[in-house]
Amino acid sequence: MPHAPSPGTLFIVATPIGNLEDITLRAIRVLREVSLIAAEDTRRTSRLLNHFAITTRAISMHEHNEHDRALPLVERLLAGESIALVTDAGTPLVSDPGHLLTRAAAARGIRVEPIPGASAVLTALTGAAMPWAKFAFLGFTPTKQNARRIFYKEADALGLPFVVYEAPHRLRASLDDAAATLSERPLVVARELTKIHEEFVRTTTTAAPDVFRSREVIGEFTLVFGGAEPREDTAREPLSDETIWAELGRLAEEGRSRREAIAELAKREGRTSKDIYAAAERGKTAGEP
Amino acid sequence: MPHAPSPGTLFIVATPIGNLEDITLRAIRVLREVSLIAAEDTRRTSRLLNHFAITTRAISMHEHNEHDRALPLVERLLAGESIALVTDAGTPLVSDPGHLLTRAAAARGIRVEPIPGASAVLTALTGAAMPWAKFAFLGFTPTKQNARRIFYKEADALGLPFVVYEAPHRLRASLDDAAATLSERPLVVARELTKIHEEFVRTTTTAAPDVFRSREVIGEFTLVFGGAEPREDTAREPLSDETIWAELGRLAEEGRSRREAIAELAKREGRTSKDIYAAAERGKTAGEP
Numbered sequence: 001m002p003h004a005p006s007p008g009t010l011f012i013v014a015t016p017i018g019n020l021e022d023i024t025l026r027a028i029r030v031l032r033e034v035s036l037i038a039a040e041d042t043r044r045t046s047r048l049l050n051h052f053a054i055t056t057r058a059i060s061m062h063e064h065n066e067h068d069r070a071l072p073l074v075e076r077l078l079a080g081e082s083i084a085l086v087t088d089a090g091t092p093l094v095s096d097p098g099h100l101l102t103r104a105a106a107a108r109g110i111r112v113e114p115i116p117g118a119s120a121v122l123t124a125l126t127g128a129a130m131p132w133a134k135f136a137f138l139g140f141t142p143t144k145q146n147a148r149r150i151f152y153k154e155a156d157a158l159g160l161p162f163v164v165y166e167a168p169h170r171l172r173a174s175l176d177d178a179a180a181t182l183s184e185r186p187l188v189v190a191r192e193l194t195k196i197h198e199e200f201v202r203t204t205t206t207a208a209p210d211v212f213r214s215r216e217v218i219g220e221f222t223l224v225f226g227g228a229e230p231r232e233d234t235a236r237e238p239l240s241d242e243t244i245w246a247e248l249g250r251l252a253e254e255g256r257s258r259r260e261a262i263a264e265l266a267k268r269e270g271r272t273s274k275d276i277y278a279a280a281e282r283g284k285t286a287g288e289p
Numbered sequence: 290m291p292h293a294p295s296p297g298t299l300f301i302v303a304t305p306i307g308n309l310e311d312i313t314l315r316a317i318r319v320l321r322e323v324s325l326i327a328a329e330d331t332r333r334t335s336r337l338l339n340h341f342a343i344t345t346r347a348i349s350m351h352e353h354n355e356h357d358r359a360l361p362l363v364e365r366l367l368a369g370e371s372i373a374l375v376t377d378a379g380t381p382l383v384s385d386p387g388h389l390l391t392r393a394a395a396a397r398g399i400r401v402e403p404i405p406g407a408s409a410v411l412t413a414l415t416g417a418a419m420p421w422a423k424f425a426f427l428g429f430t431p432t433k434q435n436a437r438r439i440f441y442k443e444a445d446a447l448g449l450p451f452v453v454y455e456a457p458h459r460l461r462a463s464l465d466d467a468a469a470t471l472s473e474r475p476l477v478v479a480r481e482l483t484k485i486h487e488e489f490v491r492t493t494t495t496a497a498p499d500v501f502r503s504r505e506v507i508g509e510f511t512l513v514f515g516g517a518e519p520r521e522d523t524a525r526e527p528l529s530d531e532t533i534w535a536e537l538g539r540l541a542e543e544g545r546s547r548r549e550a551i552a553e554l555a556k557r558e559g560r561t562s563k564d565i566y567a568a569a570e571r572g573k574t575a576g577e578p
């Protein structure tokens with residue numbers, strides 16, 4: 001009796017979000033080596049494949065045919081073929097199709113292997129240059145005003161910085177709704193990420209509607225809403241003694257008295273002034289030869 | 290009078306999280322072209338640089354010296370040098386240092402340009418093969434049991450799937466605390482992402498402590514807690530008529546009567562049975578030649 005072949009691997013492959021150089025060496029190799037690429041839009045993907053002289057066949061799998069495509073693809077994986085899943089841009093499954101195929105494959109014991117790469121979420125967050133340690137990603141905002149306002153209210157209640165995607169023709173309405181429903185937060189509007197006209201507009205929920213009243217609104221937008229607290233980034237781990245000592249020095253340079261600096265740091269860190277004072281003394285000693 | 294030089298760019302460069310092939314073409318080029326690399330750990334980064342024959346000088350910038358390093362680096366950027374910020378693994382600023390430098394640079398008008406690439410957050414989420422459309426990233430869990438239980442309680446209340454990082458020597462305690470405080474959720478424990486021993490253990494909050502009682506716990510862990518609702522992924526946009534027609538067919542294949550299938554879909558989609566019935570009829574017609 002012939003042995004059943006060992007099943008193939010389903011690779012979830014991140015592709016560029018605008019700049020064709022934003023693809024990893026492994027992604028290029030895997031796209032070359034698999035027997036089939038399941039692509040959200042085969043025309044868009046073929047531009048990528050042509051650029052890198054990859055000749056693997058691509059078939060379309062998008063939200064409207066995923067139910068029909070998933071099971072035959074799982075059968076091919078079980079029969080030993082390896083398949084790569086890609087979407088139009090960025091990391092598949094992030095506001096993109098592929099969930100059904102991925103789960104169906106994993107449920108049949110097929111190896112699902114992510115090939116990491118570009119994604120607008122983290123690109124926007126790292127370019128935002130605002131403090132964050134935690135965040136929520138909430139996908140596209142709803143298209144209707146009522147639903148969008150409820151969405152922003154719920155987002156506000158999370159108490160986290162959060163990232164959303166927004167279509168250009170809805171940007172102004174969305175910024176109006178954000179201003180009307182959110183508590184005051186820093187807001188970075190990222191446009192055309194990784195492309196030539198990449199731009200980070202650093203503003204606030206309150207100021208944003210005016211800023212964009214007079215701007216041309218074209219391209220794709222990713223919105224990063226900062227935390228309502230002033231210093232999210234210090235919440236993760238208590239500062240080391242050395243850092244507290246250094247930070248007191250910095251605050252002194254900015255003109256605070258020692259007492260003010262200690263009080264400010266204590267408040268920011270959720271510790272007592274006495275505790276901060278003791279830590280600074282230890283940090284000072286540790287920094288000395 | 291001489292002109293001031295045009296300032297350089299601060300590149301935030303994502304590097305591999307385990308597999309050296311997980312670096313983009315642009316990251317390699319930028320690391321080659323900048324005049325200086327600010328690295329969390331120069332020894333770890335020099336392994337990467339050697340592998341790709343990159344000879345750019347790297348200096349250390351980590352959480353304990355970022356306060357001292359940031360301003361001189363900003364001065365060099367203002368003087369026209371371009372600098373790349375990298376951390377030990379993955380996308381800088383994600384539970385990593387660099388926030389202070391990035392904000393200081395942006396505040397002085399220096400261009401901050403993210404070079405996207407690997408990150409454990411999205412790698413774990415895409416390999417998890419569980420339904421999600423939104424998520425929260427919460428960084429490392431607190432190290433003390435009390436704080437960790439409060440952390441998990443607050444995470445639970447977000448009502449979103451969420452991702453955390455966990456140290457190997459705390460994994461079992463953390464899973465115990467999650468089981469004790471979280472509502473029942475699917476849980477994927479990802480280990481050694483992108484490395485040879487990459488593994489996704491698909492379990493639940495309740496079952497996980499037992500699963501890991503008998504397993505060796507080595508490597509780095511990323512935990513993906515699924516949503517408390519069964520079908521997060523259908524929440525984003527209403528299903529198309531064609532998809533509803535196809536989905537009813539699938540449910541019929543699984544043995545549901547037409548009435549049961551319509552009722553199930555109506556509940557899942559938050560629509561009335563009458564609405565689902567009408568959509569299916571339209572979807573059926575649209576699918577016919």
